[in-house]
Amino acid sequence: MSARPAADEAPIAIIGSGVSGLAAARELMHLGFDATVYESSNQIGGMADTQRDPDGFIFDTGAHFITNRFATAIGIAPLCRTVHRYGETVWSDGRAYDYPFGLMRNPRYLRGAINARIRSKRSVETAADQFRSEYGSEIADEVALPLLEQWSGLPADRLSPAVADKLPGGILATLALKLSARATNRAVAIGYCREAPQSANVWHVYPENGIATICAALTTELGDAVQTGNPVERVLTTDGRAVGVVVNGREIPAAAVISTLPVPHLAALTDEESLQPFRELRYRAMVFVNIMLRGCDVMPDTLTWTPGVEFPCFRISETTRSMPWLAPTGSTIITADFGATVGDSTWTEDDQVLEEMVLKALCAIVPSARRDFLGSRVLRSAFAYPIFDLAYEETRLALGRGTGIERLLSVGRNGEFAHILMEDSYWRTLRQVRALAAQLNESVQN
Amino acid sequence: MISSQRALETQPACCCICGTRDAEPVGVGEDFEYRTSPDSFLAVRCTRCGVVYLDPRPSMNELETIYPDDYHAFAFDEARFGIVYKARSRLEARRLLKALSGLPSDARILDVGCGDGFHLDLLRQSGPNGWRLEGVELDHRAATIARQRGISVHQGRIEDADLGQSRFDAVMLIQTIEHLADPMRALKAIQRLLVPGGLLLIVTDNTGSLDFAIAKRRHWGGYHWPRHWYLFNASSLKELATRSGFETVDISTMTSPVNWTYSVRNALDDWGAPRRLVDFFSLESPVALAAFTVFDAFNTLARRGALLRAVFARAQSTEEPLES
Ligand SMILES: Cc1cc2nc3c(=O)[nH]c(=O)nc-3n(C[C@H](O)[C@H](O)[C@H](O)COP(=O)(O)OP(=O)(O)OC[C@H]3O[C@@H](n4cnc5c(N)ncnc54)[C@H](O)[C@@H]3O)c2cc1C
């Protein structure tokens, strides 16, 4: 490693000990910088959390896969199991269609999609336009848009077209990856990562002891640089530059500040005028209703999209189809995802009522659901998905160019306000941290 | 993937030319050849210099583990490899003599990373009698074999070896530079050992090759997971040498069947192909080697051969040897 010029600078302050905060801290250490991670909660990990049931069921907050490449980068590959298969279906008119290509077996959808391809493109201003022009109005109106609306809690014509990120590589590449997954018996990661190339050699894996393994591994080298139970109360700035944080009422100088908080929270911790617009960015909350059942492979595939009005949730997954070890032998976990807003009727609904709602809808797909029911467990996540509301599109795009405050990074899924998974978050965070490190080195030399 | 084997201790790495970690992921693989650990490894490419390197890589105290006793560079003998040994010896002797053809008849030549002394032995047998040959080898097992062959070997790292200054007319790094922890430091040390104008011959796996382009995501033989720590193409190798005080005499690519053979073997092994098929692609298989030699000869014509072969000279302009 290049020797750091002797710096009398304060350590870099990192806010949050989720994947991004820990990855930032580890990279800074590798680059020869001092960093301190402040975490408000009494445990590390943030959203990458695993909960266990005494009966042997394992729940993550949401479904969690990582890739063999990410596992390798953070040194946990030997602790991971290969996921052999992963697939998505759409439940429509009482049957399952493989997603995305299986939908083309429906002649109406096929005709619509072909028409959309041939027709000259109209200008695209909203997510609704975007889906209609990509997939045709039939698929858009009956499948994609209802899902999108439940998922984000806004009508599709009020959402940015950026929510409809295209499959990286296009249709042919996607087909080739699907074939390679068959041939290699590995769940090749498709459309999962944009920061690093897709290939037949990048597939899903899952840490043996749950997703919490990731953050545990990232902290091993960090020692007491991670301070749990220490919320950051303010971020201090002077002349448009981050200079420190306030923790437990104490001002702590910092060479730079790296935040992994939801960006509106970061904005609320500073007095900087220029950050205040970020306070209007909003996130969709999510309620995950986990149903434990006897049996296995009861759903059509690992993930089933449920656009129909008869479903109170927008998707149902059976993660054990991909990762059988998440449930004891002979049983399975079905997870129904509900979009919500913190405090609304879904968010505050009684667990038993949610369980009953899911069981009732589930019977259309799994007729034996009630008979095989073993129990349920409801998890909630307040910051599940950034909402790409057109009302604040300019602000969202501005954030893409950085915080505008010198030596203040806002990284991670919620910090970047982006629909990115852990691996992308990881590469993006490393890139930004390395650039920050170079900048700090330069200013020491001058 | 979960195995009872012990995971390696690893450490972060950086680009050996610019010293930064500004890199993007390229490939992920495992020790397909020797299965010395349950780990998988990540190759990244420096976005500034194009050097491909392992990050993280095994710690120095894992060398005994990742170079097992039956490692081929320690155990490439005629008894086991038969006709392949003979063919390779003849070919390599010819190539070496060609590269070193301008040297005086009493030249001093140093082979860095001489392994079991294979190349020095070739020079002893087929070069001028007056050549004075020495080797440097880090691994004590290999150094012992080389000494048993009657070759003078300094055991240790080139940066640490006490070999004086401006003593050698030529230094060879034959399939060695990719194994080093700090190639720049090694080249600077070599630069000091050479007489002004003295030659440095480097042979290494070529990341500008067709086989790299095809297999770089995982199975490329040249990764030799996790033993190759830095991998070059013509321009990054030239940059490294220039920054270490060398002038470029010649850089070209060279035909070799080895990486092709291993790329196919690794893929078959990884995908669980029948053992007999996997084993057909090995250094003990003359048919596979011959076929890939012919094939790679065409790539070499297109300047995309499997190996890079570079000749550098200690820059005349630097009167004083470089600092480390
Ligand atoms: C439903 C769902 C499914 C997902 N599935 C996948 C998947 O399959 N694969 C995948 O790779 N990714 C998945 N993700 C994304 C992944 O969970 C996140 O990208 C990742 O966990 C985010 O990590 P982070 O470090 O950016 O943020 P967080 O994990 O949110 O970390 C922020 C941390 O900051 C702490 N904090 C908050 N306020 C303060 C304060 N004032 N002071 C100090 N600390 C504070 C919090 O306690 C938290 O620990 C999924 C996400 C969701 C919602």
Ligand SMILES: [Zn+2]
């Ligand atoms: Zn570099």
